[in-house]
């Protein structure tokens with residue numbers, strides 16, 4: 001395992017869906033509305049808040065497999 005340019009990876013896991021909050025109203029979002037694999041190591045989640053209708057995207061970068 002080498003230190004690399006990964007960012008926001010320290011506690012990222014494959015199923016790390018369960019701790020996203022709506023930035024608008026603070027409602028907990030349990031699962032992304034849509035997940036798009038941009039590469040082997042990057043997934044973009046599209047979130048949509050049921051409470052206020054706010055939609056946003058997050059990019060998740062996975063550490064390279066050892």
Ligand SMILES: [Zn+2]
Pocket residue numbers: 022023024025026027049050051052053054
């Ligand atoms: Zn919301």
